Each structure stands twice: as C-alpha cells, then as structure tokens.
Amino acid sequence: MANPKPDAVRAMLYPNHLTCVLLFDRRLSGLGDVVRDFVRIASMRSDAAFQVTDTDDDRFYRLADPADSLSVRADYIDRPANAQVLQSALASAYTAIVTPDIRNRVVACESHVMFSVGHDPAGEDPDPPAPVATQTLFEQRLANLALISRIMIDHAMPVAVHWGQSDTLISGAVFDDWAARGEMPGVLHIHPHLFGPDAEPGAQSLAGFRTQGAANWLGREVIVQPNVLPWTANLAIVSGFVREASRPGAAVPAHGSTLGTAEPGFTCRILHHEAGDETEHAEGGEPLFEIIPVQQLAPTTASADGAASGHAQPISPAQTGAPARFSALGRRPAMPRPFGRKVT
Known part of the structure; x- marks a missing residue:
C-alpha cells in the first residue's frame, strides 16, 4: 500500500x-x-x-x-x-x-x-x-x-x-x-487519546489509543487497538517508531512490515490504513498507521542445521497475560520530575 x-x-x-x-x-x-x-x-x-x-x-x-x-x-x-x-x-x-x-x-x-x-x-x-x-x-x-x-x-x-x-x-x-528533555519528537509532542472497553469486575482493563501529534512528523496519526500490554509500553513503541521513521534519510516502513524491538522475543507489525478504510476506533476516515505488538512464541521445531524456529502471534485482548516488561524502538516515558532547574 x-x-x-x-x-x-x-x-x-x-x-x-x-x-x-x-x-x-x-x-x-x-x-x-x-x-x-x-x-x-x-x-x-x-x-x-x-x-x-x-x-x-x-x-x-x-x-x-x-x-x-x-x-x-x-x-x-x-x-x-x-x-x-x-x-x-x-x-x-x-x-x-x-x-x-x-x-x-x-x-x-x-x-x-x-x-x-x-x-x-x-x-x-x-x-x-x-x-x-x-x-x-x-x-x-x-x-x-x-x-x-x-x-x-x-x-x-x-x-x-x-x-x-x-x-x-x-x-x-x-x-x-x-x-x-529536548527530544524531537518527545513525550510533549505525542498525545495518546486513550480508548477501550469497560472491564468486567476483576478483569484486566485494556486500553488502546490514537495519537495526536505524530502526523506532524509522518503525515498521519498512529493507532494502537486495545490489548493486554500496558498503554505506556505501547506508547513507548509508537514514540520510538515516530522518531526512527522521521530521522533524516529514514523511510516509513512499508505496509505489513515487521520491526524489531529492544526486548528479545517481541516485534511489532506496521499497517497503513488509507483514507476511507474501515478501521476500528478511527474517526473521520483519515489515513493512519496502525501498530500491532507481536509476541514471538517459543521455538517448537528445529531445522536441519539444528536451529530452532517458532512463529509469531499478535498480542490481542483475548490473551490473559502480558510480559512484565516491553520496550521497543525507544524508552518508556519517564515519570515527571519536580520543577527546580533554571533555564540557562
């Protein structure tokens, strides 16, 4: 696409x-x-x-x-x-x-x-x-x-x-x-508008988001559908994706591309949605990038040279667990620190 x-x-x-x-x-x-x-x-x-x-x-x-x-x-x-x-x-x-x-x-x-x-x-x-x-x-x-x-x-x-x-x-x-912090783009420049289903009593709350601000660098906003990963982890993925894709000389990954992450065993898939495409939780039919976290499952077979192989599975709301840590293409947004430093 x-x-x-x-x-x-x-x-x-x-x-x-x-x-x-x-x-x-x-x-x-x-x-x-x-x-x-x-x-x-x-x-x-x-x-x-x-x-x-x-x-x-x-x-x-x-x-x-x-x-x-x-x-x-x-x-x-x-x-x-x-x-x-x-x-x-x-x-x-x-x-x-x-x-x-x-x-x-x-x-x-x-x-x-x-x-x-x-x-x-x-x-x-x-x-x-x-x-x-x-x-x-x-x-x-x-x-x-x-x-x-x-x-x-x-x-x-x-x-x-x-x-x-x-x-x-x-x-x-x-x-x-x-x-x-001076990051371009940084946490100040990408606003995640959170959304997700109401959680059942005792169930984990699932949250996705659509960005406001990513389009200023990439020409379109980014959406992440609700999944069991913390939204802060997904925001780290998106922030890193925008920074990497907007570096001088860099190109936006093609539709369907899979990108590596800083956490072994996890990748993310990039989809391009054009204006008018049916995309859940997208308003106005504007073009979007969608990022889907993908978990690489444990190896199950071995090739002739002895190398193990496995397969990938998108993280979805149906899953009941999530990794304790997840980082990709950038770090999680740090907690705000108290004010107290002069501008020089």
Whole structure:
C-alpha cells in the first residue's frame, strides 16, 4: 500500500503557527523581562538575532529574526483563559492521568500568557509556504516555543500549560520537565487519546489509543487497538517508531512490515490504513498507521542445521497475560520530575 501523497498530508506535516498558553492563578507583570531573557538566551544557543518589532509594554511583544523570518509573539491577557479551547484536552483520559487535578487548576486561572511562533512576518500563517514546510524548521519553531515558555516558568510557575501542537494540557512543573528533555519528537509532542472497553469486575482493563501529534512528523496519526500490554509500553513503541521513521534519510516502513524491538522475543507489525478504510476506533476516515505488538512464541521445531524456529502471534485482548516488561524502538516515558532547574 502506497505512502500518503504529499498533497494529501501537507496540512498535517510541519505546521507553521505553533502556540503555548500558560495559565496563572494570579495577575502578573514583567513580560518584558521574559522577552529580554529569551533574546539573550536564544542568541547564546544559536545564531538567532531576535529584535522587538512591535510592543505594548508588558502586555504584547512581537519579535523577529530577520535572517530566517522567524517570528515570536508574546501576549499577556489579564483574564482567565477561554475554557472552550481546552475542552478537547480536558476530555482526554491521558490528561487526567498525568495531572489528576487539572480541572481545578483550570478553574483557578486568573490570567494567562500566550506565546506564538511561526516562520512569517506576523507568525500567524497556519499553512506555510513550501520553503518553511520542512522538518528542520518545524523543529526550530518547536524549540524556540519551548524555550520562551520555560523562561516564563523561571519567572512565574503556571498552574497549567496548554501545548497546542499536540493539544496537551499539563501542570507547569510537568511541562517544564518534558520540554527540558529536548527530544524531537518527545513525550510533549505525542498525545495518546486513550480508548477501550469497560472491564468486567476483576478483569484486566485494556486500553488502546490514537495519537495526536505524530502526523506532524509522518503525515498521519498512529493507532494502537486495545490489548493486554500496558498503554505506556505501547506508547513507548509508537514514540520510538515516530522518531526512527522521521530521522533524516529514514523511510516509513512499508505496509505489513515487521520491526524489531529492544526486548528479545517481541516485534511489532506496521499497517497503513488509507483514507476511507474501515478501521476500528478511527474517526473521520483519515489515513493512519496502525501498530500491532507481536509476541514471538517459543521455538517448537528445529531445522536441519539444528536451529530452532517458532512463529509469531499478535498480542490481542483475548490473551490473559502480558510480559512484565516491553520496550521497543525507544524508552518508556519517564515519570515527571519536580520543577527546580533554571533555564540557562
């Protein structure tokens, strides 16, 4: 089955206009200090030479790097964030797992800061011209957005942060930890929307998920159907798959390919679902990658040269047990660490 055509996936690949909103439980001042720190630190980390092109002191700043048309906008809004914008993130079970008190944090919001980054003079073009629709420039936008957001956290800890690229809503401390890792893509960039059947009393709960964010690197999202492996293990597989497939010079594995894992005895199968295909738990008929964990069963026969052979079996909800450990193409997402490190 063919890979997605460029025209069909262009709107999902390498989005230009990226946002991060930080929610605070109090009024703030000092946005100008954050902007000045960003200009200084960005110039130390790269050849960036941001200049303030427009401002309403302490409420609004627009910066531009003339060398590559990268624009950064910072807005302080002295009122609670629009809760409607956060509804899809709040409805995600993943959000409640990572930050159990997230709804209370949103309710506590009294003011918010929004940062926007884009490669155009205003930084607001959601459909960039071809020259900036590259992975390198997309990741540059992500890195600058994370940097200025973390500098803001150095000045004032938010009660919650909404990372727009993956619709991820988490506490300020968790965001700072995840953003500091610098992985592209990392745990901040792939939001697993969990789903699964209701478990019978005493039975194991099974969970699958559909990603939000993987398409920004691969042109389509990834789905994993409910199975007995922990969803965190499956997320490690998916995150590693996206990183490997998006490496410079790498190619997305063909439909039906089987990939190795870091855990002996396990592989995963990659399926390509095109737009309109019947795929369980997929909405809108969009193209998807599906990843199916496969367990290599114990050898049962031996060849003429004495080598044992076995066969593979997909992990399915019908199975009653799962391996204690499962890792593939990457590590499991680490537990968030407490905030406490300055941006330098």
